[in-house]
Amino acid sequence: MTARTPWPNISIMRGLERKSKPVTRLVLQAARHLSTTSAPQIKTAAEAASYMMDQFANKVIKRSQFIDSNQLQQLAVMLGRPVLNGHDISRTSVPAGTPIPSAHHLVYFTPMELESQLGADGSDRTFNAPAPFTRRMWAGGHMKFDRSNPLRVGEEAEESTRLISAVAKTSRSAGEMVLVEVEKKIHGSRGLALVDTRSWVFRPTLSSNPQGAIALRRIDGNILAPSSVSDVINDSSAFPIRKLSWSPVGLFRFSALTFNGHKIHYNEDWTRTAEGHPGIVVHGPLNVVNLLDYWRDIHGEGAGPDEISYRAMSPVYGGEEYQLRTLDINETKTSRVYDVVAEKEGLVIMKASIAKKI
Structure with missing residues (x-):
């Protein structure tokens, strides 16, 4: 190039x-x-x-x-x-x-x-x-x-x-x-x-045909199912856990809304052969939206936070189910800080600290 x-x-x-x-x-x-x-x-x-x-x-x-x-x-x-x-x-x-x-x-x-x-x-x-x-x-x-x-x-x-x-x-x-x-x-x-x-x-x-393990891994999910979002009560968590799965249709729609032409989100041939992923990738910005929507529903009483710091840790793919949950809540003299994560089978996909002034 x-x-x-x-x-x-x-x-x-x-x-x-x-x-x-x-x-x-x-x-x-x-x-x-x-x-x-x-x-x-x-x-x-x-x-x-x-x-x-x-x-x-x-x-x-x-x-x-x-x-x-x-x-x-x-x-x-x-x-x-x-x-x-x-x-x-x-x-x-x-x-x-x-x-x-x-x-x-x-x-x-x-x-x-x-x-x-x-x-x-x-x-x-x-x-x-x-x-x-x-x-x-x-x-x-x-x-x-x-x-x-x-x-x-x-x-x-x-x-x-x-x-x-x-x-x-x-x-x-x-x-x-x-x-x-x-x-x-x-x-x-x-x-x-x-x-x-x-x-x-x-x-x-990458080379035009990467042969790494990630390119050969199978997606643990159903790409034919529609996108889904649901909250579940878990005895091990003080707050509801939100389970999500984004279909190729949902990911394509988000790409269209953000006018994002990045092929890893909709072109499976490209994402496998040129990027080394096993399937189309859920957008990082989409998970930022997911985390903030979850926080607003569970903790914010409809209001928004003052700030969020977040870090992408691992990809998640179309059709795979993962979850959002609250890890901890801490207070300073001026703010309440919520540690929330997106994770799949214990693997953190994205972690965030969301703060609201008190």
């Missing part, structure tokens, strides 16, 4: 279209993708990280977005949660002014690159590491919400994105990789609504 060219700045265009028009508007400045500067020959993760920091230093990408009802409705249906604030929103539009539930902003400000600008795996390359470190995985992140000023249906919002860091890492099992951290600040009509910091890991491209 050839190295990507530096990404041009994107500025905001506001008030030039009616709100009934397409909800995202971008203006590409200056060269408008005419730059032909190529990355130098990259061999190590340290070189890739250094190149990224040089290319994206002091660069901010800004976009505007109308927070429409349709995206929120479709996400609610996809999640099997059609009732919001006591109203079934699957058949009626969400009233203007309705707050967006925590992390549901992930279906707004979705990638807006042309298909020709995407990577071979279908992912957007806005802040991707250069070749050969092109295999992207969602590693974790942190979201901080202003509960007094949530994003609301019917308002114009603005997102500012910048690269925080790119660091070379090495592990015994995976070898060299680049850990990239990106910060997204989203302002609603009343000011800053949330700060969404995301961490991605970029690993070298």
